[in-house]
Amino acid sequence: MERIPILKMGDFLLVTIQVDMHDRLVMNLQEDLLSRISQHVSKGVLIDISALEIVDSFIGRMIANIASMSRILDAKTVVTGMRPAVAITLVELGLSLEGVITALNVDRGIKLLEKLVEKESAVEMVGDDYYHQD
């Protein structure tokens, strides 16, 4: 069965979506990702959708769902590299993905994840001059 690879990078899981998503594929991704998070006790998940050109309301909702499920499993989720056309489509569909953290590219996404995880684990750290996203 077709699956999207999930790579482990230290505390984080990395998912890069390189093919067009269909409903079955995204359901599989959700299952796989959740089991991997609990298996590795991951602190963060990065989903790169820079190659994704077409979204529908279902895929959009699933992205939001995956993010909130991971959050419940104590893994911060960052969605990166959304294309302008995809962003416009999601907004027109009325999906603003509330609660999903986004970043412009994988580079920034990783930095953002590190900050988010660091902030939580190191309480004694003072001052956060990195621009944080709520």
Add this chain to the structure above:
Amino acid sequence: MAASSKLFDIYNKHSADLLTSWEAEQKASIRADLIKVSELREQSKEFLRLFGEALSRGNFKNIQAPEWALAREFLTSISHSRGLQGYTPSETATFVFSLKKSFMNKVRQEGGATAANMDEVWELSDLLDKLGLYTTEVHQKAREELINRQQLDMLELSTPVVELAEGIIALPMIGTLDSHRTQIVMETLLQRIVETSASIAIIDITGVPTVDTLVAQHLLKTVTAAKLMGTECIISGIRPQIAATIVHLGVDLGTVITKASLASAFHLALKKTGFALVKTTGHKV
């Protein structure tokens, strides 16, 4: 056809006379400061020639027919040039209409004001009316083209996305927003976000005269789309009246950062990206 050929006969017989009396007629009515006498004479002569040529072919009913192609072409160029010289459409049409009086005089000379030449009078009048209206049509078409072109220019001019600092871009919006423009604005902004990989975008609406529900909704959409791509938006330049309108309309801008001026938005953006503006000492402006 008898009447028609008679018109042509009259034209043939009196063409020189026609030209002089027509010119005199035009000079009486035209604004002389906008066109040279010699140019006017050239135009009159040329049109009369083409008019006679078309008359000789014998089609008096339909000026769209190929017989009238040359005359139409000439009128088009006249309408264009007069439009540029600052004549009103009716003044341009008068160029053709003024021929009526001179021509009618000739018809009268030939046949007297009798019922017998009413046919010619009617045909001539009809023909010149059509040609006069044609110049107006051309004028209007030229105007419409101009307006369309200007609209396109405005669309291109009105959506500049500028980079203010590393990772900060600004979109100063100017003019009234309609749905077509808002779409372009949104697309340009998102495209520039990708190109510059900006982390903060400032949308400045100082130049937007009115904000209605549609515009507000569009602003929210743009902000959300930018956020989906990982870029934070700040809306600046909201004037007091507009702030009041937004609240009265019941639009919720609660999730959007708003600043009164572009300067304060820029300061916030600098702070968020970790920059600081430092005033150097010892410099006098």
